[in-house]
Amino acid sequence: MSEPTDRHEFDPSLLPEPTGDAAHRAREQFVHALLRAQHEAPAEREARLARLGRALRADEARSRPVWIARRWHAMSGVAAAAALVALVILGFPAQQSAIAVVQASIRAQQSAGDRRYEVRVIAQTPSRAGESGDAAPEERAVATVDARDSDHLLLQARTPWGDRLVVGRNPKGSWAIKPDGTIDEYPPAQAWPRWANFGTSTILLSTVEDVLQALEKSHTLTRGKVESYDGVTCDRVTARREPGPSPQPEVIELWIDRGSRQIRRMELVWPSMPRPMGGEFGAREPGLRGPEGQEPRGPDGFAPRGPRPGGSPGGRPPIDGSERPPRPAQPMMDPPLRERPEARPDAPGDEHYRPPPREGMRPDPRRPMEAPGPGGVGQEMRGSGMGGPGPGMGGPSRGGRHRGPRPEFLGGPPDFAGGRHPPPPRKMVFVLVPSSPFADNWFDAATHAQSIPESESDPEP
Amino acid sequence: MDMVDSTPALRLQPATPSAHEVFDILARQNADMLTTYLRGLVHRPEVVDDLFQETMMVAWRRLADYDRSLPFGPWLRGIAGRLVMEHRRKSARGMLSCEPEVLEALEQEFRAFERSPADTFRDRLDRLVGCLDRLPPMMREAIDMAYGRGLSLSALAAAVESTEEAIKKRVQRARQMLGNCIQGDGA
Numbered sequence: 352m353s354e355p356t357d358r359h360e361f362d363p364s365l366l367p368e369p370t371g372d373a374a375h376r377a378r379e380q381f382v383h384a385l386l387r388a389q390h391e392a393p394a395e396r397e398a399r400l401a402r403l404g405r406a407l408r409a410d411e412a413r414s415r416p417v418w419i420a421r422r423w424h425a426m427s428g429v430a431a432a433a434a435l436v437a438l439v440i441l442g443f444p445a446q447q448s449a450i451a452v453v454q455a456s457i458r459a460q461q462s463a464g465d466r467r468y469e470v471r472v473i474a475q476t477p478s479r480a481g482e483s484g485d486a487a488p489e490e491r492a493v494a495t496v497d498a499r500d501s502d503h504l505l506l507q508a509r510t511p512w513g514d515r516l517v518v519g520r521n522p523k524g525s526w527a528i529k530p531d532g533t534i535d536e537y538p539p540a541q542a543w544p545r546w547a548n549f550g551t552s553t554i555l556l557s558t559v560e561d562v563l564q565a566l567e568k569s570h571t572l573t574r575g576k577v578e579s580y581d582g583v584t585c586d587r588v589t590a591r592r593e594p595g596p597s598p599q600p601e602v603i604e605l606w607i608d609r610g611s612r613q614i615r616r617m618e619l620v621w622p623s624m625p626r627p628m629g630g631e632f633g634a635r636e637p638g639l640r641g642p643e644g645q646e647p648r649g650p651d652g653f654a655p656r657g658p659r660p661g662g663s664p665g666g667r668p669p670i671d672g673s674e675r676p677p678r679p680a681q682p683m684m685d686p687p688l689r690e691r692p693e694a695r696p697d698a699p700g701d702e703h704y705r706p707p708p709r710e711g712m713r714p715d716p717r718r719p720m721e722a723p724g725p726g727g728v729g730q731e732m733r734g735s736g737m738g739g740p741g742p743g744m745g746g747p748s749r750g751g752r753h754r755g756p757r758p759e760f761l762g763g764p765p766d767f768a769g770g771r772h773p774p775p776p777r778k779m780v781f782v783l784v785p786s787s788p789f790a791d792n793w794f795d796a797a798t799h800a801q802s803i804p805e806s807e808s809d810p811e812p
Numbered sequence: 813m814d815m816v817d818s819t820p821a822l823r824l825q826p827a828t829p830s831a832h833e834v835f836d837i838l839a840r841q842n843a844d845m846l847t848t849y850l851r852g853l854v855h856r857p858e859v860v861d862d863l864f865q866e867t868m869m870v871a872w873r874r875l876a877d878y879d880r881s882l883p884f885g886p887w888l889r890g891i892a893g894r895l896v897m898e899h900r901r902k903s904a905r906g907m908l909s910c911e912p913e914v915l916e917a918l919e920q921e922f923r924a925f926e927r928s929p930a931d932t933f934r935d936r937l938d939r940l941v942g943c944l945d946r947l948p949p950m951m952r953e954a955i956d957m958a959y960g961r962g963l964s965l966s967a968l969a970a971a972v973e974s975t976e977e978a979i980k981k982r983v984q985r986a987r988q989m990l991g992n993c994i995q996g997d998g999a
Contacts (some may be wrong), residue, residue, distance in 0.1 A: 367984070
């Protein structure tokens with residue numbers, strides 16, 4: 352047999368001719384193709400695969416839509432804050448009584464059926480120059496996580512800037528809802544906040560095997576006294592991280608229902624962040640401004656989307672943040688989702704579930720803009736949530752500033768203390784809230800594709 | 813073990829790093845098969861390459877639609893077949909027969925071929941070598957000159973001191989015999 356030849360060297364005059372029936376033609380064309388394949392040079396195959404690899408990478412980068420980047424950007428502070436929640440949860444060392452409680456709880460989680468957790472965040476205590484820092488911490492409901500089992504998950508979140516994040520997973524795969532309400536059946540992994548997605552599990556659905564596998568390292572697990580939480584007798588488990596720099600929460604508190612073994616409440620507590628480049632040593636302040644070239648962020652790490660108050664017309668924020676108005680007193684938190692019947696999956700008209708813009712989290716885009724405060728457009732909205740909503744709420748900024756690169760921490764653990772990543776919140780709380788069984792289609796993208804009115808979507812430029 | 817048939821066991825989570833890796837494996841496992849399939853329908857190499865890439869890209873984007881209980885290869889060929897038909901509507905130049913009934917028959921050829929025990933598509937090509945050895949010498953020579961050395965019809969005819977028409981018939985007949993041999997219909 353001769354050596355492989357160049358692919359162009361086959362005379363079309365010798366191609367199979369379209370004679371005979373379909374089976375006859377197919378057979379001859381099949382053999383023709385085999386013969387061509389047999390004489391293909393390996394380099395040609397490799398070149399084809401290399402070209403495909405480049406195309407896949409390019410497509411992946413290109414197909415990650417701006418809205419995903421923006422949402423992830425906006426969520427990234429919280430996501431970074433809890434990026435290693437799962438690891439922490441999985442990192443309980445062997446203190447048998449405590450770990451037995453946790454293991455039993457995790458088993459219960461896996462068969463607990465439909466349930467909803469509300470995710471709340473408490474920001475780092477304001478520590479800006481001129482502020483007392485003793486203001487009551489703001490607790491804010493930022494998301495809900497609905498779970499049925501490891502194949503049925505739904506995360507709904509809304510950033511202070513009004514971005515609504517809806518991502519889900521069902522046995523067919525993951526999906527996300529685009530701002531225009533349409534379905535992205537092939538969302539990038541970044542569509543999921545990291546704290547919600549840990550491989551094939553989630554922090555609320557970790558497998559016992561995961562726990563055992565990661566039984567190590569950073570936290571010391573202790574079992575506390577039985578407590579009553581929300582009228583339910585709960586075992587108390589505390590996980591405390593070993594001293595040393597780490598992006599992981601310093602303390603994790605668990606309230607585990609003694610009867611059902613479900614986690615009723617989980618608190619992740621980070622220490623107060625140092626000021627790596629702020630205060631008397633520099634201009635920056637964690638949570639208010641990222642390092643050079645990165646996004647400015649609120650104390651919870653949310654990245655604002657528009658120009659800052661008092662910023663330049665081009666959206667450039669003031670250098671030291673000093674022009675930012677002090678945060679007004681705010682209610683402790685948004686109304687929890689559970690208190691809003693329209694947000695319940697079993698609410699009337701659930702098929703067209705359409706939660707209203709949440710006060711303090713997002714202005715009604717259809718509402719005429721209020722007169723801007725002294726700090727500039729949108730300043731009146733600031734402080735209504737952690738980090739405050741982004742300014743320019745009459746319409747999301749489409750300036751170039753917030754189209755920057757994705758947060759650097761995506762490639763690894765966040766570096767809060769080093770000032771290279773936005774700081775975590777002071778506390779992140781997962782609370783089991785009452786919920787009725789979800790509708791069969793609750794974890795289907797189509798159910799939620801209808802739920803985002805066009806007027807709430809992000810108008811692309 | 814048939815690697816293609818083993819793919820349903822893999823858990824695919826679109827757009828996760830593992831899904832990317834899994835798809836990369838699947839693409840490599842099926843690259844030869846897909847290229848061959850396209851060559852059975854399209855002559856022009858550059859079109860084959862374009863359709864190969866387009867097929868893989870569509871598969872990657874539609875990975876969530878892939879029924880994991882089924883082998884990956886036929887799903888890939890289904891995509892490729894539709895793209896070939898689409899291409900043919902734009903330009904029939906360099907196309908072989910690709911009517912729906914031919915596509916269906918071609919699919920049956922591939923399925924039968926993939927039933928043979930082998931790890932990879934390329935391993936299955938070894939059967940082709942065995943069948944070539946069983947061809948009459950004149951036919952084997954014609955196939956070798958046409959496919960192996962890339963001789964044109966006229967050059968081939970001159971080399972074997974025959975007419976072009978006779979050579980065309982010889983190559984055609986050789987392909988039919990090879991097909992029967994490879995698919996176990998007897999040569």
